[in-house]
Structure formats: C-alpha cells, structure tokens
Amino acid sequence: MQTLDIISINIWQILISFCNLIILFFIVKKFLFEPVKKMVAEREALAAGIIEEANEQKKAASADKALWESKLSTADKEADEIIKKAVAKADKRSDVIIGNAQERADGILRQAKIDAELEQKKAQEGIRREIIDLSSVLTKKMLKREINEQDHREMIDEFLQDIGDIS
C-alpha cells in the first residue's frame, strides 16, 4: 500500500483541514457554546428572580418590623400613661378618703367637746340647784322660821350671785 512521505504538501489536504476547522468552529459555537450560555443565562435569570423576590420579602418584613416596633413603643407609652393616670386617681381618692376621715374625726372630736361642755354646764346647773336647795334648807333650819319666801329667795340668789362672781 502506498504511503505519503513524512513531509508532503498537498493543497487539497490543506484546504480540507482548513474547512474542517471552520466547520468545527460553527459546530462548537452552535452546539456547545450557545446551549451552555443559554442555560447559564436562564439560570442567572432564575437566580436573579429569586434574589429579587427575597429582597422584596425582606423589605416587606423590615417594614412590618418597623411598624410593630413603633406600635410596641407606643404601647409602652400608653401603658405608662395608664399607670400614671391610675396612680394619680388613686392618690386623689386616697386624699379624699383621708380628708373625709379627718373631717369626720374632727366632727366627732367637736361633738365630744360640745357634749362635754354641755355635760359640764348641766352638772354646774345641777350643783347650783343643789346648793340653792341646800342653802335654802340650811337657812330654813338655821332661822327656823319663815319670813318671807319671796325675800329669802332673792337674798339667796344675791348671795349666790356673789359667790358665782367670786368663783
């Protein structure tokens, strides 16, 4: 069988090889690079979509978080106010109660004083009457006679008046 020389130049062989490379270039471009690049682009689009979605959700979540945080802080404030109000109310009420109690105690004390004074006056009156009775009896017994009821009473009254003035 015939063989070529080790170094043999043939224009047609060169041309065929030239065309082979060009054909392979189109094959590689069409059947390897384009599908792969298409796939990569698709996947990137997919990933970008997922990332975008995630970002949106994150944004929504952060907005929610801010909302809830503001609500929470206002809730704290409200609770503080409620407590403050309650404390103020309770203070007022306790003041009122204490004032009432004081008043009542004062009233009782005053009443007691008045009663005591009244009692004292009564007692004084009683003592005076008894003294009058006693003195009239004493004078009756001492004089043993009835001068004039009317005169006597006047005299004693005068006397007693003197005593009262002195005491």
Place this chain on the structure above:
Amino acid sequence: MPYKKAGKEFKIVDATLILMMVAPLLVAILCKVLFIPQSEGIEITGAHVYFTLNMPVSTLPISESQVNSAAVLISIFFLCLFITHGIRAKVYTKRAVIAEWAVEKVEGLVNENMGTYFAGFAPFIGAILLLSAFSSLISLVGLFAPTSDLNVVAGWAILVFMLITYYKLKCGPWYYVKGFMEPIPLMLPMNILGEVATPVSMTLRHYGNILSGTVISVLLAAALQAASNAIFGNLPGILQNFPLFRIGIPAVLSIYFDLFSGCLQAFIFAMLTMLYVSTAFPMEEYMKRKQIKEKAN
C-alpha cells in the same frame, strides 16, 4: 436543584449519541485493520493512502489523516450534542457541570489573553483546542494522528494567519503596509519574513512535536525489542523471541508522548493563536479612527 430521573426516550437519545460518538472511530479503526497491511520492522512513513482522487491542480490522496480527521470531526460533533443534551437551568446534571466548566474555562482564557473585544473568539479557540487535542489523542486507540500530517496543521495555521492579516488590515491597507517598515524602512524584508514565519512556525511546531513523539515511540519499541532479543536470545524455545521489555515501558512513555504532548501542543497552538491575533489588532489606532469617523458623522 431538583433531580429528575431520566426518561426512557432521553436514555435512548443518549445512547445513540454515545454510539455516534464512538462509531466514526470504530470505522476508522476498521478501515485501518482491513486495508493497511501490518508493517514489519522499523518503518517511519507518512499516512497510508486509501485511494487517490483526481482533482484539478493536484491529486487528492484520501489518506489516513483525512479519514481520521473526519472521524474526529464527527466524534466531536456528537460529543457536543451529547454533553449539551438535556441541559436546562433547573436540572442539575454532571454533564451540564462539565460543559459549563469547559465553556467558562475557554471564555476565561480568551478574555484573559485577548481582552473582551475578542470575546467572540471563544468558540474558535474551543474548536482549535478540541480538534487539535482529539486529533493527537486519537493515536491512543492506535490510529494515525492527523496532527502528525503536515497538511492538516498547515490548514489550521493558514486560517490563523488569515485572521491575523484580517485584524492587521482593520486600519486600512496603508497602515498595514506601514507596519512592515517599523521601526525603520530597512527592516521591511525582515518583517515580511517574520510575517510569513508565523504560520510556518506554528505548523512545524505542532506537527513536529506530534510526529517526533510517534517516531520516538517506534524507535523505542524497536530498541526494546532488540534489547529483549539480546538478553533473552540464549533462552530455549518461544522465550527466545519474547519481547519482555516491550511490556509496560512504552505505555509509560506514551503518557508523555501521546497524552501530555498532544494536549500541550493543542494548548500551545490555541495560546499562540490568541496571542498573534490579539497583538495583530492595533486596538488604540482602530478606536481612534472610529472616534474620528463618528465625529465626522
């Protein structure tokens, strides 16, 4: 990512693609086995010629290198189809990862060496790498490597030379001619020689490296045979001719001469293509002219 079990049809298509990938190589091996007589002794020749076609200018011998390059071309075509078969964004498959890795590597290489202006060169560089590497690696299955035929590599180098010239002519023919007179007009013959030397050196480098690997393999096999004969020649019977040294040693050397050298030369050829084309293009001058043109409009 969701993993979907491959359907029956998918598997059938896959099997067909693999079959079509292997079939051209089998045909090439069959052709070799059927038509080429076994060589005896040390024989270093070019490709065997199956038949010769009469063409204008010169005859076209359909040799092993032609058949094998065609086989490689068809194999690569079905390899591309196989590796991109059924790749989708949502389905995660091994071959998709491999295809993506390869494409990204080639694109990265092109961007790194040529710049983003030449991003469209990625498939071309990929084609060079694939064709060159597979043409050299086909010798692993015992076929004649088309890259050890001068004409095959010359065709590629001429295509690269055309690209170089195309990019050099981008700023007009006068700028191209002026480029030969730099730095001084006296350098004109040297520059023309240098220009012509580019495809020649590319061709000879690739072809010479692959061919030398084949030649060394043949010489080594013969030498090892001779060594076996010399040492075991006095043994009786069949042991006398047993080529003990030819077991194993050529396989180890084949890793370098066939596998490594083939891939390396493919890479070097692609690298040189990128460098020559990108340096041939006077980017700054071209952009300047473009701006001036845009302003004029």
